[in-house]
Amino acid sequence: MDNKEISQAVIGRLPRYFRYLGELKDEGIERISSQELSDIMKVTASQIRQDFNNFGGFGQQGYGYKVEYLYEEIGRILGLEKTHDLIIIGAGNLGQALANYMNFERRGFLFRGIFDQNPELYGKKIRNMEVRPMEEMESFVKQNEIDIAVLTIPKAGAVKVAERLVDNGIKGIWNFAHVDLNVPKEIQVENVHLSDSLMKLAYNINRYESESIQTPGSSL
Amino acid sequence: MDNKEISQAVIGRLPRYFRYLGELKDEGIERISSQELSDIMKVTASQIRQDFNNFGGFGQQGYGYKVEYLYEEIGRILGLEKTHDLIIIGAGNLGQALANYMNFERRGFLFRGIFDQNPELYGKKIRNMEVRPMEEMESFVKQNEIDIAVLTIPKAGAVKVAERLVDNGIKGIWNFAHVDLNVPKEIQVENVHLSDSLMKLAYNINRYESESIQTPGSSL
DNA sequence: TAGATTGTTAATCGATTAACAATC
DNA sequence: TAGATTGTTAATCGATTAACAATC
Numbered sequence: 001m002d003n004k005e006i007s008q009a010v011i012g013r014l015p016r017y018f019r020y021l022g023e024l025k026d027e028g029i030e031r032i033s034s035q036e037l038s039d040i041m042k043v044t045a046s047q048i049r050q051d052f053n054n055f056g057g058f059g060q061q062g063y064g065y066k067v068e069y070l071y072e073e074i075g076r077i078l079g080l081e082k083t084h085d086l087i088i089i090g091a092g093n094l095g096q097a098l099a100n101y102m103n104f105e106r107r108g109f110l111f112r113g114i115f116d117q118n119p120e121l122y123g124k125k126i127r128n129m130e131v132r133p134m135e136e137m138e139s140f141v142k143q144n145e146i147d148i149a150v151l152t153i154p155k156a157g158a159v160k161v162a163e164r165l166v167d168n169g170i171k172g173i174w175n176f177a178h179v180d181l182n183v184p185k186e187i188q189v190e191n192v193h194l195s196d197s198l199m200k201l202a203y204n205i206n207r208y209e210s211e212s213i214q215t216p217g218s219s220l
Numbered sequence: 221m222d223n224k225e226i227s228q229a230v231i232g233r234l235p236r237y238f239r240y241l242g243e244l245k246d247e248g249i250e251r252i253s254s255q256e257l258s259d260i261m262k263v264t265a266s267q268i269r270q271d272f273n274n275f276g277g278f279g280q281q282g283y284g285y286k287v288e289y290l291y292e293e294i295g296r297i298l299g300l301e302k303t304h305d306l307i308i309i310g311a312g313n314l315g316q317a318l319a320n321y322m323n324f325e326r327r328g329f330l331f332r333g334i335f336d337q338n339p340e341l342y343g344k345k346i347r348n349m350e351v352r353p354m355e356e357m358e359s360f361v362k363q364n365e366i367d368i369a370v371l372t373i374p375k376a377g378a379v380k381v382a383e384r385l386v387d388n389g390i391k392g393i394w395n396f397a398h399v400d401l402n403v404p405k406e407i408q409v410e411n412v413h414l415s416d417s418l419m420k421l422a423y424n425i426n427r428y429e430s431e432s433i434q435t436p437g438s439s440l
Numbered sequence: 441t442a443g444a445t446t447g448t449t450a451a452t453c454g455a456t457t458a459a460c461a462a463t464c
Numbered sequence: 465t466a467g468a469t470t471g472t473t474a475a476t477c478g479a480t481t482a483a484c485a486a487t488c
Contacts, residue, residue: 007455014419015413015419034470035469045457049469049470049471050455052471053470053472059471062467065470079423079426080419092317101313107419171425171428190424198324198329198394198410200232201368201409202368205391207226208408212406229478253444269448270448273447277446279446279447281447281486281488282443282444283446
């Protein structure tokens with residue numbers, strides 16, 4: 001409804017709020033102030049209030065926020081009351097791992113099919129789905145109105161597969177292939193580049209080590 | 221050597237530079253200007269130059285950057301010439317998928333062991349390693365001087381396991397458990413919260429849809 | 441040398457934090 | 465009402481982009 005664009009920095013924090021509020025709710029806590037939430041989550045109270053106020057006022061002056069209400073509102077903002085139909089492209093280890101991860105279903109992400117180009121895998125049961133040949137991907141996406149494709153194939157084929165998905169009406173791609181996809185800007189892409197993440201960890205480990213060796217005054 | 225702190229925003233971009241430069245090198249391209257790289261990577265030339273200059277001058281005025289040299293320098297910054305010994309905690313689908321992912325080894329991340337608390341999995345071969353019981357984790361970390369632990373266990377146990385790892389000298393944790401770990405600040409943590417990532421994708425899909433419906437003038 | 445392109449300073453933009461008036 | 469805490473404006477900080485002098 002609201003028309004001002006929300007920054008991706010804010011969006012990126014919403015799932016974490018959602019998680020903490022869910023936990024507070026499960027603990028039976030009814031109200032919380034931005035300051036209390038700040039202490040728990042280790043972010044400033046100011047940021048919490050700013051973030052929430054991007055979407056309108058969820059709190060009440062002098063009282064704070066109602067945990068359950070806030071939890072539901074953030075879920076609604078994230079679109080979790082809607083369901084999404086998704087397919088997995090690539091039935092390797094990672095594709096199978098994601099297919100078997102039940103928690104996504106809980107949030108409305110419904111696993112509808114899994115595809116691979118390796119004939120040896122055709123018909124293999126993963127969760128309750130049989131692996132289908134890649135050739136069936138296009139028609140399947142159309143007929144089942146698939147929203148989201150999860151790309152867990154090697155990077156060599158990923159760019160082309162993404163184009164085929166786009167041509168058949170996919171709305172979003174969750175991309176685990178180690179390559180940047182080239183799709184129209186109305187198609188949403190969320191990249192999970194695992195090796196990039198691991199390299200970042202390595203950098204931070206190395207940096208900390210060399211820092212603590214060389215800090216003046218820390219010697220001997 | 222240098223003492224100014226590099227921002228995580230910059231560090232986060234290094235693996236992507238590294239990837240593109242590796243591809244350019246493989247294509248046999250010897251030199252590149254920040255403007256050319258800008259066109260390929262879709263980031264500003266200014267940002268590229270600023271980023272590189274955090275680490276000293278890698279280029280040459282009037283010429284540009286030598287691809288191979290730049291590639292190697294970034295690899296060095298990321299610490300990829302060193303090796304890291306890692307273990308995986310949790311031999312479920314995701315743990316096995318990561319264990320089988322060969323590409324990490326290529327970058328010096330050496331898979332040394334995998335642990336689980338489920339006795340049915342003990343001794344099961346994953347890649348070339350047998351699944352070990354959780355009880356052996358501490359001694360294994362110490363004896364083999366493990367740097368990095370990959371946490372692919374449910375969130376319930378993750379916080380405690382992380383503490384045990386820290387007590388035994390781990391330097392970094394690659395955390396796939398859907399919980400924030402509570403470790404001393406000298407321990408590096410890199411979180412991969414898959415469901416957060418998927419929620420972000422869902423938000424962006426929904427947002428785009430409602431926007432294109434409501435944009436003034438697009439009505440029919 | 442002239443042309444190209446870096447390295448670096450300055451300007452802008454956006455995100456975070458601080459402050460406080462509004463109000464429950 | 466008085467106290468608490470939000471919603472929101474203003475101040476600050478940091479990151480990105482633009483501009484240009486240095487120099488290959």
